[in-house]
Amino acid sequence: MKLSFSDPAHQEISGRLLDYSQSGFRAVHDYPALHTGQVVQFRHAVDTGQARVMWNRIADQCVETGFLVIK
Secondary structure: OEEEEOOOOOEEEEEEEEEEOOOEEEEEEOOOOOOOOOEEEEEOOOOEEEEEEEEEEEEOOEEEEEEEEOO
């Protein structure tokens, strides 16, 4: 899975899709600076589009993030 965004500078991060529904998805990655409300472009095995960061859970070196699909 790939996430990209330009807030504040262009960044692309890789992660692993944990689960997916029509309205959102949950992923694990190693980028703790994603923030609630941030809009990202996503690409994974099920879909591509834009999503908004809804929450983060950080434990050790692992970040789990919930996304709301917006496009």
